[in-house]
Amino acid sequence: MIRFILIRLLQAIPVLLIISVVTFAMVRTAPGGPFDQEVKMQDEVKAAIEAHYGLDKSAIEQYFVWLGNALQGDLGPSFKYPNRSVHELIGDAFPVSLELGIWAMLVALTLGVGAGLIASTRPNTSRDYLPMSIAMFGICIPRFVMGPLLILVFSIYLQWYNSSGWFFASDRVLPALTMGIYYAAYVARLTRGGMLEVLGQDYIRTARAKGADEKRIIFKHAFKGGMRPVVSFFGPAMANLLAGSFIVESIFQIPGLGRYFIMAAFNRDYFLIQGTVMTYAVLIIVLNLLADILLVWLSPRLRFD
């Protein structure tokens, strides 16, 4: 097991390097630069600023300077927020996105797994069709509709929660629901599919023959196997949740990481782009690894390969 984790971590190194090179190349080849504004800057001024940030060197040189700094934990300065480093910006925003992501994940898992289990125990009856139709709705409604809808109902009519902000514990509810419901819908369908497959297996019949009741069959015999599709889905999905969502953060005015992805690209904020992309890449790799470890733990047969 430790060997498996070590191998996967070693494999992550070339992956991250490739991602950083590709991002770097794409960002530099995109038209426009960080200091191209509507009012044209004087050439000398621009040259001085570019020299200050090391942008006058060749692209390859720039990349290695960035890589060297990055390896020491310095992700470079931000052009848009001049007095702040990329490191600080991400360090401030990431915990916010992380918290929101975890709440959203809890919403997704509770609603999704619950609905999926209910549906899978009585397939092709109203107990299956009702939660699955609601789940289909959840997948179809985009978050920029779901967010305002929740605000309308819970902030404006019922006045239970603030419509935006990130100050009180109650401020977590609506954004977490907005993000979570979307994933809950997927999780519900995956749970249903996974459980139905497992419930059709011979060993479930064996459990029935032993006199096990439905509760025991579902939770002791089928749950572990039935959750495997959800676990595989949740690796990458978690990375999305934790990295923040530009839409949800904009709707609810949350100081999270999601908006930097978009803003950095708009502003050609080279180092911030590179920083957010690398953060996201590390998240994806780590969470996929966690999902794989969980899958191995779920399936004893995989433990030996």
Next chain:
Amino acid sequence: MPLLDVRNLRTYFHTRGGITRAVDGVSFHVDKGETLGIVGESGSGKSVTCYSMMGLIPQPPGRIEGGEAIFGGTDLLSCSDEELRSIRGRRVAMIFQDPMTSLNPFMRVEDQLIEPLMIHQDISKADAIKRAIESLEEVGVPEAEKRIRSYPHEFSGGMRQRVMIAMALITKPELLIADEPTTALDVTVQAQILELIANLQKERGMAVVLISHDLGVVAGAADRIMVMYSGKVVETGETESVFYNPRHPYNRALQKSIPSLQQKGEELYTIPGMPPDPTQIVEGCAFAPRCEFADEACKSGLYELKASASEHATSCKRTQNKEIILTPNANG
């Protein structure tokens, strides 16, 4: 009073292709301590008969249309789910064809073995594990104390079937239903498993229903044999009588198909034709189109089991009327 008395059991599957009459009016009984062998080819309704009694038919599409199965005074077909569950795994246990898929790959053998005890008896986990180790030793699993912590995939096919048997017998049931227990195993292992079941049966005075498509397997182990064809019982009687005095052409044809009873070098005998489509209602005897003794009269009318001598019954009208006398196979 027999231990299990099944009367006129009918189980149909309602599918898009029509109604499949998987079991159509099957009656039989099992006495205390005896072994009843059920033989027939794939799709003849042997397994569905037993699954129906145990409530293991997926419903829908399956539906038990009628009949009763009295076990110890309780009708398994009409009793409550709770009552059936309390009998299942405690007084009637089952083992299945494929030990590779019948054990849960996600659970340790230990947890699966003790489950019948934990469900049906008021017993501590430690005591249950002790009993599980004993029962593993009883079925011949070496190093039971260590092996019990393993997962099913760490066992060979034969060992898994031993685990299944240990699990089925841990509650000391009165009836064991063995659904093709040796079909998925190597020939040498087959004999071991059958012997194991026979020994445990003798020790405990337990009744066994042994389902197999292999007449050879059943002949060696069963006291009585029931031959099924197309969802119906076509012949039933004491093993010896069924073997040496076949009363139904299908039974005789099955015997003729046993390779070891044929001359070396001869082409192996197969029954011509295919079993009837179970979604169609067949007029007359279902075996008539494949039967070498059939005449025009066989293709119409109702066919019912009739005992001729000492409980040896057949549904074949021509043998009932003594129009034909079937001889046992030459080399049998």
